[in-house]
Amino acid sequence: MPFIPHTSQDVSSMLASIGVAEIDALFDEIPAHLKSGSLTALGAGLNEMQVARLMRDRAAQDTPLLNFIGAGAYEHHIPAAVWELATRGEFYSAYTPYQAEASQGTLQVLYEYQTMMASLTGMDVSNASLYDGASGLAEAMLMAVRAHKTSRRILVPATVSPFYRSTARSIVKLQDIELVEIPYDRATGTVDMAALAQHAGTDFAALVIPQPNFFGALEDVDALTNWAHANGGLAIALVNPLSLALLKPAGLWGDNPHPNPLPGGEGTNAALRAPVGADIAVGDGQPLGAPLSSGGSYFGFMCCKQALVRQMPGRIIGRTVDLDGKQGFTLTLQAREQHIRRAKATSNICSNQGLMVTAATIFMSLLGQDGLRRVAAASHQNSQRLAALASGIAGVSVLFNTPTFHETVLQLPKPVAEVLANMANAGILGGYDLSADYPELGNALLVCATETKTEEDLQQFVASLQAAIA
Amino acid sequence: MLIFERSHPSRRNAAQAPQAMAAVNIPAALLRKTAPLLPEASEMDVVRHYTNLSQKNFSIDTHFYPLGSCTMKYNPRACNTLAMLPNFLARHPLAPAHTGQGVLACLYDLQEILKEVTGMAGVSLMPMAGAQGEFAGIAMIQAYHASRGDTARTEIIVPDAAHGTNPATAVMCGYKVREIPTNADGDVDLDALRAAVGPQTAGLMLTNPSTLGVFETHIEDIKHIIHDAGGLLYYDGANLNAILGKVKPGDMGFDVIHSNLHKTFATPHGGGGPGAGAVGVAARLLPFLPLPVVAKLPSPTSGRGVGGEGAVEYRYLTEADLPLSIGHLSAFTGNIGVLLRAYIYAKMLGADGMHRVAEFATLNANYLMAELQKVGYRIAFPQRRASHEFIVSCKPLKDATGISAMDVAKRLLDKGYHPPTTYFPMLVPECLLIEPTETESKETLDAFVAAMKEIWDEAHATPDLVKGAPYSQPVRRLDDVKAARELDLTWKA
Numbered sequence: 021m022p023f024i025p026h027t028s029q030d031v032s033s034m035l036a037s038i039g040v041a042e043i044d045a046l047f048d049e050i051p052a053h054l055k056s057g058s059l060t061a062l063g064a065g066l067n068e069m070q071v072a073r074l075m076r077d078r079a080a081q082d083t084p085l086l087n088f089i090g091a092g093a094y095e096h097h098i099p100a101a102v103w104e105l106a107t108r109g110e111f112y113s114a115y116t117p118y119q120a121e122a123s124q125g126t127l128q129v130l131y132e133y134q135t136m137m138a139s140l141t142g143m144d145v146s147n148a149s150l151y152d153g154a155s156g157l158a159e160a161m162l163m164a165v166r167a168h169k170t171s172r173r174i175l176v177p178a179t180v181s182p183f184y185r186s187t188a189r190s191i192v193k194l195q196d197i198e199l200v201e202i203p204y205d206r207a208t209g210t211v212d213m214a215a216l217a218q219h220a221g222t223d224f225a226a227l228v229i230p231q232p233n234f235f236g237a238l239e240d241v242d243a244l245t246n247w248a249h250a251n252g253g254l255a256i257a258l259v260n261p262l263s264l265a266l267l268k269p270a271g272l273w274g275d276n277p278h279p280n281p282l283p284g285g286e287g288t289n290a291a292l293r294a295p296v297g298a299d300i301a302v303g304d305g306q307p308l309g310a311p312l313s314s315g316g317s318y319f320g321f322m323c324c325k326q327a328l329v330r331q332m333p334g335r336i337i338g339r340t341v342d343l344d345g346k347q348g349f350t351l352t353l354q355a356r357e358q359h360i361r362r363a364k365a366t367s368n369i370c371s372n373q374g375l376m377v378t379a380a381t382i383f384m385s386l387l388g389q390d391g392l393r394r395v396a397a398a399s400h401q402n403s404q405r406l407a408a409l410a411s412g413i414a415g416v417s418v419l420f421n422t423p424t425f426h427e428t429v430l431q432l433p434k435p436v437a438e439v440l441a442n443m444a445n446a447g448i449l450g451g452y453d454l455s456a457d458y459p460e461l462g463n464a465l466l467v468c469a470t471e472t473k474t475e476e477d478l479q480q481f482v483a484s485l486q487a488a489i490a
Numbered sequence: 491m492l493i494f495e496r497s498h499p500s501r502r503n504a505a506q507a508p509q510a511m512a513a514v515n516i517p518a519a520l521l522r523k524t525a526p527l528l529p530e531a532s533e534m535d536v537v538r539h540y541t542n543l544s545q546k547n548f549s550i551d552t553h554f555y556p557l558g559s560c561t562m563k564y565n566p567r568a569c570n571t572l573a574m575l576p577n578f579l580a581r582h583p584l585a586p587a588h589t590g591q592g593v594l595a596c597l598y599d600l601q602e603i604l605k606e607v608t609g610m611a612g613v614s615l616m617p618m619a620g621a622q623g624e625f626a627g628i629a630m631i632q633a634y635h636a637s638r639g640d641t642a643r644t645e646i647i648v649p650d651a652a653h654g655t656n657p658a659t660a661v662m663c664g665y666k667v668r669e670i671p672t673n674a675d676g677d678v679d680l681d682a683l684r685a686a687v688g689p690q691t692a693g694l695m696l697t698n699p700s701t702l703g704v705f706e707t708h709i710e711d712i713k714h715i716i717h718d719a720g721g722l723l724y725y726d727g728a729n730l731n732a733i734l735g736k737v738k739p740g741d742m743g744f745d746v747i748h749s750n751l752h753k754t755f756a757t758p759h760g761g762g763g764p765g766a767g768a769v770g771v772a773a774r775l776l777p778f779l780p781l782p783v784v785a786k787l788p789s790p791t792s793g794r795g796v797g798g799e800g801a802v803e804y805r806y807l808t809e810a811d812l813p814l815s816i817g818h819l820s821a822f823t824g825n826i827g828v829l830l831r832a833y834i835y836a837k838m839l840g841a842d843g844m845h846r847v848a849e850f851a852t853l854n855a856n857y858l859m860a861e862l863q864k865v866g867y868r869i870a871f872p873q874r875r876a877s878h879e880f881i882v883s884c885k886p887l888k889d890a891t892g893i894s895a896m897d898v899a900k901r902l903l904d905k906g907y908h909p910p911t912t913y914f915p916m917l918v919p920e921c922l923l924i925e926p927t928e929t930e931s932k933e934t935l936d937a938f939v940a941a942m943k944e945i946w947d948e949a950h951a952t953p954d955l956v957k958g959a960p961y962s963q964p965v966r967r968l969d970d971v972k973a974a975r976e977l978d979l980t981w982k983a
Contacts, residue, residue, distance in 0.1 A: 022843045023564050023756070024850045025931040034857040034932060046852045047736055049705050049875050056738050058841060061606045065840025068568045075572040075834060081592035082577040089582045092821050099506045101537050103574070109551025110544035113565050115908075116762040121963040122903050125546035126761035132493050135980040139527035145979045148762070151618040154821035162662075183821040190780075190817030194629060194664040238520050266514060268522050304821065314593050315583030315822030316618070317764040329977065335762060339981075340973035343958075348965035352973040358621070358658035359914070363667045368658035370621045375760030378540075385493050385536045389528040391507035401512035423516050444586060452584055471508050 022065055085444060088406075088481055090427045090468025091234070091452040092153070092181050093315065094307045096262070096395060097472055099386045102309045106379040116335070116371065120350040121342075126374065127349035130337040133381040140261055141301040142269025143323035148335040149372040153304025154187035156320025157228070157258060159333045159367060160302045161192050161199075163324075164226035164254045166366070167299075167331050171225040171253075177202040177211045179233035180258060182457040200224070206460075209235040209420030209429060211244060219251070226254040229273070229298065232263060235466065236403070236427025237420055245274030245298055257298035261321065262307040263425045265392040266400065271297040271325075300324045309383030310376055319373030319380065330356060333367030398471035399426035402478065406469040409482045415489060419464055426470060429454065432463040434489050439465070442488035448481060450488070493539050494981050497529040505533065527983065546964045547761070548908045554934050556858075558879045558911035558923025559653070559701060561731045561753030563851075566835060569756065573830035583822035587805040593826065594804035598784040600768075600833040607844060608730075608747055609740025610770030614779040616824040620728060623748025623767025624659040624695070629816040630746055630771060630778040631693045631722045632663055637778075637814060643692035643721070649678050651702050651915045653728060656695045665692060672917060676702040676871045680711055687719035697726040698742070699733070699877035701915045702870065703855070703923070713743035722746065722775075727767075730754045731927070732852060732878035735845035745772045754847075755832035766828040777814040782806035782823060850928035851878035854935060858926050861939045865946055870918045879925035882910075883918050893949040893956050895920040900967065901948070901959035905941035 026034075031043070040046060047055070066074065087095055106112070110125060117123030117130075134146040150156040161174045174192075176185055176199045189199055200219070205212040210233065227248040231241050241257070248255040257270030264270075275296050306318035324332055330353065338352030358365040387395065403426040411418050415433030432439055436453040443450035451467035458464060469478060514521070529536070548555065555562035581590055601613040617623035628646065635643045646660035647668045657667040670682045678696070694716045698706045706712065716723050725739040725747035731754045733739075739747045751757050752765035759765070771779060789801035806823070809815065839847070855876040862882060863869050870881035884895040899909030899922065911923040926935060948956050960966065 022838050023566060023929050024846055025929070026850060026853075030932040031853065034853055038853075038856045038860045040856075043849045043853050046849075046856050046875055049707050050733075050737055051707075051710065054709075054737050054741050056609070056736060056741065059606055059735060059844055060841060062603060062836070062839075062841040062844060065843045066837050068838070071568060071834055071837050072572060074837065075575060075596075078592035078596055079575040079577040081595070082581055083589045084577055084580040085585070085589060087580075087582050087585070089584050091584055093583050095582070097506075099533075101533060105537065105540045105544070107570060107574075108541070108544045110547045110549045111761055112570070112758045113550035113562075114547045114761045115555065115557055115560055115562060115759045118911075119548070119899070119903065119909055120968050121900070121960050121965055122548040122908060123546075123761075124964045125543040128492070128543055128546070129540070129761075131979075131981070135492075135494065136526070136528055138980045145977075151622060151764070151825075152820045152822075155618070155622070155819060181821065183818065187818045187821060190629070190819060191625070191662075194632060195662065196664065238516065242519070264522065265526065266516065266522060268520055269526075311579035312582045313579050314581045314585075314590055314826045315824070316820065317825040317827045318821075319764070329979070336979060338973040339978040340969045340976075342965040342968050344966055346965055348968045350968045350970055350973050352970070352977070352979075355974075358654035360654070361658070362654045363657035363661050365654065365658040365661075368621045368625060368655050368662050369619070370653075370655050371619045371763035371765050373760075373764045374762030375758065376764060378761060381493075382536065382540050385529050385531060385539070386503055386506050386533060387528070388497075388501075388503060388530045389525040390502055390530070392526070392528060394507040394511055397512040397514050398508040398510075400514055400516070404515060423520065425516075440586075444589075449582060449585055449589075 085447050085449045086477060086480065087449045088451050088467050088469060089449050091466055092183060092304065093312055094468065095312055095470050095472050096307055098309050098311060101386060102379050102382045105382050106375055111378050112375065117351060120348065124349060127337055129378050129381050131339060131349050133377050134337060136381065136384050137321050138323050140264045140269065141259065141323040142271025142297065143301050144326040145329050146321065146323040147332050148337055149377045150320035150322055150334050150369065151373060152318045152320045153302065154184040155191060156302040156322055157184050158188040158191035160256045160300045160322060161188060161197060163300060163331050163333065164256060165197055167328055168225035168254060171223045172196055173198045173200055173224040175200050175202050175219060175224050175227040177204060177228065177230065179204045179211060179235060180228055180230045181234045208422045209237040210239045210422055216247060224253045226256050228256045228258055230258040231267065232260060232425040235420060235429050236424040237422040238425060241273045249274060254299040257301040259301055259303045260307060261303055261305055262396050265396040270301040273298050299328060305376065305380050308380035310379065317373060317376050319376040331366060334369050335372045395471050402469035402471060402473050403428055406467060406478050406481065409478055410485060413486050427466060427468040430465045430467055432465055432489060434463060436463050436465050439488045443484045446484045448484045450485060492981055493529045494527065496531050496535050496539060499530060501530045501532060503531065503533050553906060553908050554930060554938055555908040556910050556924050556926050557908060558925040559728055561925060561927055563756050563927035564929040565756050565758045569831040569834040572834050573827055578830060591804055594784055596830055596833045598786050598804050600829055600836065601784060603836045604749065604768055604770060607734060608749065608770045609738030610747060611773040612776045612779055613768055613770045614783050615768045615829050616780045616819050617748060617767035617769055618820055618825050619763060619765040620748060620750040620767040621655045621659060622819055623769050624655055624726065625662055626769045626780045626816060626819060627724050627746040627748055628659055628663040630775050633778045633814065633816050634722065634775055635692055642689050645690045646692055647686055647694040649696065651700050651917055652695060652697060653701060653726065656726060676700060676704040676874060677706055677708055678712060680708055683712065683715055687715055687721065691719045691721040693722040693724050695724040695726055697728055699729045703877050703880040704871055704874045705877055709742050729878065732848055734847040736848045740772065746775055751828060751832040756835045757828045757831040764825040764828050766825045766832065777812060778816055779812060781812060781815050781818050782808060847928055854926040854928060854930060855880055858924060858935050862942060865939065865943045870921065879923060881918050882922045882924060884920035884922065887949055888920050891949040891953050893953055895922050897956045898922065898945055901945045901956045902941060903960040904962045907938055907941055
């Protein structure tokens with residue numbers, strides 16, 4: 021019997037100990053007419069050899085092409101040690117570290133992770149992760165509404181990923197939270213500051229600031245943060261963690277102190293109130309060691325200023341001491357959470373993406389500050405090179421005149437779907453077609469080249485694009 | 491020692507990153523000025539550090555882990571190896587469907603398997619955890635009532651024994667929570683339920699078997715009370731392992747369910763996640779399923795599916811197909827790696843294996859309950875069959891010796907066992923919620939009983955020894971009050 025060790029002798033002696041004649045007697049409290057018949061649709065069980073054959077055949081039907089799609093999921097080299105270590109049974113098959121003494125491994129990894137993320141984002145604290153970036157953005161919005169107390173409106177630029185906006189809407193709409201779309205400037209592909217200015221003096225809890233934004237373009241994060249704070253709202257930074265090896269961390273954006281004291285916890289202590297910076301930073305941790313995997317598992321990260329820590333959802337690990345005064349790690353601030361507070365919890369979230377975070381922590385440790393910067397810079401350079409090569413093709417141009425991190429928007433002379441289908445026939449995933457989400461941009465293609473792409477790959481992209489539009 | 495304390499300035503791990511530092515063409519005002527606090531360590535330093543840390547964990551692979559309500563069964567290694575085949579890992583989520591027919595076929599088949607074992611009409615695999623499955627389920631109940639113009643339904647009913655996620659979820663979906671009590675046998679108090687329902691009732695969230703480890707015997711009365719009031723019945727699948735292959739939630743009358751694939755379908759807990767909380771619905775809720783759902787369609791003649799007569803092709807259903815859907819719950823497609831592991835597990839079990847899961851999980855729980863009762867431990871509901879788990883109350887032990895459930899739990903660590911769940915459900919004082927799962931052998935259970943007997947004897951003879959436990963772990967009991975009062979959440983150089 022798969023994964024069940026009992027011999028028939030075990031079964032009879034166990035039944036005798038319980039005092040019943042057969043296993044079925046243990047189900048005698050269940051009304052007989054409710055019991056299921058056979059599950060014939062499932063078929064017979066497969067042994068390991070048979071299931072390996074099935075899965076290898078299925079994997080062979082998936083055809084990996086040379087990939088230039090980003091749009092929120094990025095192909096990076098993952099050092100061999102990352103998943104070798106993360107899938108050790110001691111990490112892989114452990115539970116949430118409720119029993120701290122027997123979970124110091126997981127707890128210390130999470131504490132190290134929190135330290136790395138807080139430093140990358142420039143924020144004071146980090147939680148131990150959320151499900152993914154998009155649901156993490158929804159949690160950040162709920163957190164901002166709790167902290168702000170009087171408004172249930174969130175300003176969301178159209179330059180935020182359409183996948184994130186759609187997910188956030190599904191999650192926050194049931195609490196009567198309104199998402200107000202802020203248009204972008206058609207020349208720069210960044211937030212239209214004049215359109216944003218029309219919301220000055222209106223009631224809003226937070227402004228979401230994506231960096232880089234969905235077009236790969238770099239927003240004027242200082243001006244946006246200052247605007248949010250000057251108008252009484254929180255600033256929610258939505259960031260790519262890898263880009264932060266190069267880019268200004270969210271905790272240092274702007275120079276305008278938040279005018280209103282934030283409620284809750286240490287918020288009354290002026291010394292702990294941040295002079296500058298976004299109030300909450302969220303995003304998807306996928307670039308830090310998670311394979312593309314058709315979309316998951318990834319993980320969401322969330323960092324914030326100290327004053328907001330008691331409004332944060334999710335697990336948080338703290339360092340403390342044991343009975344002998346020795347350093348140890350434990351789940352802390354659990355009074356925010358559903359298993360204690362039930363209906364009054366900050367969120368219903370119960371898990372984190374522990375294994376993904378373990379991988380990310382090992383990934384960041386292996387690369388270190390220098391390696392992470394090299395990966396980010398090489399991705400940036402490759403995408404710049406790709407844009408330059410592509411815009412050399414007649415009829416193709418770079419759409420926005422704005423600095424980018426590692427993605428950019430190309431304007432094509434033909435419908436993008438047609439071009440991408442032709443490129444796919446040549447073995448290339450040419451990018452993400454923006455025409456459904458941003459029809460006003462015409463034939464616009466979002467392309468990404470990370471550090472994984474060689475000069476030969478870039479040339480192959482360009483040749484295939486040229487052929488596809490010819 | 492922390493990884494940061496193993497860091498040495500300018501030590502480089504050259505094999506992992508691009509050799510050259512590329513030029514950056516970004517205005518200075520947008521750039522970072524100081525390096526982030528990331529370690530500067532060699533590959534071997536890092537490998538040794540995290541290998542050593544892993545050894546400071548209890549896990550299923552190293553220890554018996556009878557954590558009630560968590561279903562810590564063996565996580566088959568084949569599921570991990572085969573879910574990590576390179577083609578599965580390499581595919582971009584926005585790559586066209588024709589480049590992912592293998593993974594999509596697996597997901598489609600998993601939807602069908604879950605429909606069969608739960609008796610529901612449709613399944614979406616997208617929720618990324620049990621709590622997100624609950625959110626999806628209650629959001630669908632909300633959408634269903636709203637689609638009928640029935641906007642007076644503002645309350646979700648939750649038994650007092652429920653997991654904390656249930657009331658927290660109802661609030662996230664904009665509902666008020668009405669809690670109802672449990673009777674002395676561990677069943678829902680039917681009179682209280684009858685008094686609680688009305689035109690304001692949107693639905694009831696129920697775990698069956700309940701968190702008290704007993705099967706809700708009046709499930710059909712409950713169904714009628716809720717349905718007659720116009721509400722819907724939500725099945726929290728946290729304890730699905732107890733009835734897998736024996737009873738289908740759909741046959742009990744549930745309208746919407748979630749199942750925790752990281753429990754019942756043996757995917758790893760990973761130190762806290764990722765999980766997967768697939769949702770299943772009765773026919774009337776099909777239009778509201780979260781996106782995307784995988785569909786199997788005849789291959790269009792011009793398409794790229796495997797050609798020929800009867801050829802099929804798999805693709806995601808979107809807003810265009812399901813305009814009433816509650817929408818997306820993640821940027822892309824949930825925790826696909828977890829779903830693949832669950833699928834492989836289900837294929838290995840097959841119909842016969844699936845039937846045996848509940849049988850042997852229940853056999854193990856009832857055996858352990860009988861043996862611990864013989865030692866002297868108080869069983870919370872001795873008049874009932876255990877489901878796949880049961881509750882020991884340490885109240886009499888504490889009254890006699892001063893030894894609490896927490897003391898017993900900590901002493902178990904010294905004996906080489908992960909403790910059961912402690913102090914949940916809150917209805918039973920000094921409780922241990924014990925779930926052995928079907929994958930443990932009789933010898934393991936007997937050894938655990940022997941350890942519990944030793945602790946019983948120590949509690950009476952040398953209680954201070956038990957109160958000071960654990961002694962064998964990397965740390966002794968931690969100061970949680972200090973952790974919360976003097977917050978230290980990040981390391982500082």
